[in-house]
Structure formats: C-alpha cells, structure tokens
Amino acid sequence: MSPLQAASCCGPIDDLLDPELFKALCDATRARLVGCLIKCGRACSVSEVSECCSVDFSVVSRHLQLLERAGILTSAKQGRTVRYAVKYGPLCQTLRSLADAIAHYCPADQATPCSGGCCTPR
Amino acid sequence: MSPLQAASCCGPIDDLLDPELFKALCDATRARLVGCLIKCGRACSVSEVSECCSVDFSVVSRHLQLLERAGILTSAKQGRTVRYAVKYGPLCQTLRSLADAIAHYCPADQATPCSGGCCTPR
DNA sequence: TGTTTGTTTGCGTCATCATGCAAGTGTATT
DNA sequence: AATACACTTGCATGATGACGCAAACAAACA
Numbered sequence: 261m262s263p264l265q266a267a268s269c270c271g272p273i274d275d276l277l278d279p280e281l282f283k284a285l286c287d288a289t290r291a292r293l294v295g296c297l298i299k300c301g302r303a304c305s306v307s308e309v310s311e312c313c314s315v316d317f318s319v320v321s322r323h324l325q326l327l328e329r330a331g332i333l334t335s336a337k338q339g340r341t342v343r344y345a346v347k348y349g350p351l352c353q354t355l356r357s358l359a360d361a362i363a364h365y366c367p368a369d370q371a372t373p374c375s376g377g378c379c380t381p382r
Numbered sequence: 383m384s385p386l387q388a389a390s391c392c393g394p395i396d397d398l399l400d401p402e403l404f405k406a407l408c409d410a411t412r413a414r415l416v417g418c419l420i421k422c423g424r425a426c427s428v429s430e431v432s433e434c435c436s437v438d439f440s441v442v443s444r445h446l447q448l449l450e451r452a453g454i455l456t457s458a459k460q461g462r463t464v465r466y467a468v469k470y471g472p473l474c475q476t477l478r479s480l481a482d483a484i485a486h487y488c489p490a491d492q493a494t495p496c497s498g499g500c501c502t503p504r
Numbered sequence: 505t506g507t508t509t510g511t512t513t514g515c516g517t518c519a520t521c522a523t524g525c526a527a528g529t530g531t532a533t534t
Numbered sequence: 535a536a537t538a539c540a541c542t543t544g545c546a547t548g549a550t551g552a553c554g555c556a557a558a559c560a561a562a563c564a
Binding site: 409411437438440441444445461462463 | 521522523524525526530531532
Binding site: 337 | 509510511512513
C-alpha cells in the first residue's frame, strides 16, 4: 500500500493522532507544569502550581487553561481559588489507545512478542 | 505534597514527558505524515510520502528529518532514494511507559480497576 | 463600602516555526 | 561527460505562540 492510499483509509489512529493533545505537551513550561501536577497527585491552585515555574503568574494561568481544553486537566472553582487536577484515567487511556492503534499496523516482522508486547498487533 | 516539592522529586516521568516527542507530533502536517507512514506499514521514500500532503516537497523532507531526530522514524538511504519507516516498537514502548508512569501517581480513589486498567498504579 | 487576595484578560514584543522557492548535493542513467 | 532524478539546504516571509506587564474581574474580609 502506498502512503497516498494509506491516507484515504481512515481508522481510530487518525483521531488519536489529533495534534491538540501533543500541542498541549510540546512546550517545556507546560510539560513541567503537568509533571508537577502528576507527581503531586491532588488538585492544586494556580498559585501553588506557579511556584514550580519561573514564569509569570498569568502565564501559568493561561497554560493551565490550555491544558484543560486539551483534556489533560480538570478545573474546579472553590470560592476565589481555582484548582486544577490531572485527569489520570482519560490521559492514560488515550496514550494506551494510541499505542494500541499504532501497534495494530506494525508489520509482523517488527513485532516483539516478548517483554510486555510493546508492538503486538491485535 | 505541594507542586513545588513534587517538582524536585525526579522520576521516570520527567524523562518521558520530554517535549521533543510531542513537538514532533504537534504539527498537523507532521501528524498526517506519521499517520500515513503508520498505516502504510513499510518504508517509504520522501517522494511517496509527499504525495499524501499538499505541502511542498522540501517541506516534507524537513518534516521527516525532524521526525527521525525525535525518534519516531528511521531512515535508510538506498542509492539516491531515502526511505523512512516508523519505529513501531520504540514508539509504542514510549507511549506505554508514559501511561504507566502517569498511572503510578494516580491516587487510589481515581483508579479504575475495571476494563483494561487504564489507571492502575504499578 | 473599601481592601485584600486569587485569578483572568488585553496588549505589545520577541522568538520560534511552517512554508515555498531557488539553488545545491549526490547518485544513477545515457 | 552530460543529463535526469531524489533529495537537501539556504533564504525570505508570514503565522503562531510564549512571555511579561498592567488592568480588570471576582470573591472573601475589614
């Protein structure tokens, strides 16, 4: 199959390769923010999160909004503070689905059946 | 634990959240190229790949180089043609490792033990 | 009501990057 | 050797985006 033919046959991989998720994580500052929130394991206010970054407070606020729109975080307003938390389940699910979708197209001669099956079709 | 404290305790998640991988996939054109190559399932020349995109040939060449540097593709030169292929194994492995690393920090009350364990620590 | 606190938004600036064109490099063919 | 082919690279341009500052907004508190 040629790449041109492959382009026209759609599958779950096309939705999972949506650039929005990757756009959210491609920035170093945002990656750091997400990393802190993941390791933190609880909902954090914007002020708290901004402590682990040297950028301006307003920048952190904007980054967190973007990460929420990308489906990585959730926000909950309590009084005047806004708490952001990682959506662990959906995030992991998306990454695993993407890995599965990619592995689905892996030719048999490249599949590694051993060690966790990183690339086992079906 | 505060986000600031979380920032200082390093783990595998910090390496896996490396923005380079996401930078490679955050562009719509590159995502499309990768999608075609994944579905294609074989090594393709630059000319072939450029057929499934409306952008200039040179742009595709640059994108493929970037994707190779990001560890998503491999290249092999045969005569005057260069063939790019998806590194299915490492790519899937990275995505799964990232999902595992994220799930590791998932608080117990958010874990979903059912249906494939999308967020099961360890 | 006025003030403080937590967060968002408008705006200007600078850097990065995707793109197309033209020119260059390297390899096969005649 | 000359030409054609596959690809890469230099350069200019336009668009996107990260950032900081200041102002605005909203909720609690005096």
